[in-house]
Amino acid sequence: MALILITGASTGLGLAAARTLTAQGHSVVVHTRSPDRLPDLAPYAFVHGDLSHMGETLSVAGQADAFGRFDAVIHNAGVYRDPGALQVNTVAPYLLTAAMAKPRRLIYLSSGYHLDGSTDLDGIDFAETRVRPGAYEDAKLYETTLAFAVARRWADTVAHVVDPGWVPTRMGGPGAPGDLEAGHRTQEWLATAPEEEIVPRTGGYWYHRKVSRSHPAASDPDFQHALLERLEAHTGVKLG
Structure with a gap:
């Protein structure tokens, strides 16, 4: 059975994935922003930290490494129209990826909105503290590029990257038209399925267990390099 970390798992898709994977017999470590956000009926181990702050994100990385090398890390945590869109959706997954011991599998949750993200990195401030139009779209493009x-x-x-769809979670809202159950099945499968069942082996952009279209810039080595340079400069942490 696998050892799996899920970020942002106190509610929504993260909690649903934690419950399913635990029921399948896997060992799940749940990340929450603070100890008072523990899920009800949770038989999980926990790590805590506010991913909008780099210091707390690095603390989460240290807490997680205490469990040993993970078989999979699901980067589920995210915010929508929020001042911390870039910090939570891009900087935090970058820092956790760079600072933690390398897991066997990494799964990043993106969004179809990443297709509208800007490739103009010169205008990006990863420390911005305002709700900026387009910040969510940009952040999800950068997270996809990181993956x-x-x-x-x-x-x-x-x-791999997963687009869970627009589903009725706290972030998606009660009127979201997507299938909540389908919204967490792909990341569970990518975290635990036999490797030979997953094609491509790595670098896939998935929607409901099917490879889907991603922004062409995300696969561009030059854009990847430029983004990583900016993230390294912003965080002071280099991706190995």
Whole structure:
């Protein structure tokens, strides 16, 4: 059975995935922003930290590494129209990826909105503290690009991206038209399925267990390099 970390798992898709994977017999470590956000009926181990702050994000990485090398990390945590869109959706997954021991599998949750993200990195402030139009779209493009960069750089770790769809969670809202159950099945499958069942082996952009279209810039090595340079400069932490 697998050892799996899920970020942002106190509610929504993260909690649903934690419950399913635990029921399947896997060992799940749940990340929450603070200890008072523990899920009800949770038989999980926990790590805590506010991913909008780099110091707390690095603390989460240290807490997680205490469990040993993970078989899979699901980067589920995210915010929508929020001042911390870039910090939570891009900087935090970058820092956790760079600072933690390399897991066997990495799964990043993106969004179809990443297709509208800007490739103009010169105008991006990763420390911005305002609700900026387009910040969510940009952040999800950068997270997708990070995943593809890891897939290209790390031969011994597979990395995939999941678009869960617009589903009725707290972030998606009660009127979201997507299938909530389908919204967490793909990341569970990518975290635990036999490797030979997953094609491509690494670097896939998935929607409901099917490979889907991603922004062409996310697969561009030059854009990947430019993004990683900016994230390294912003965080002071280098991706190996």
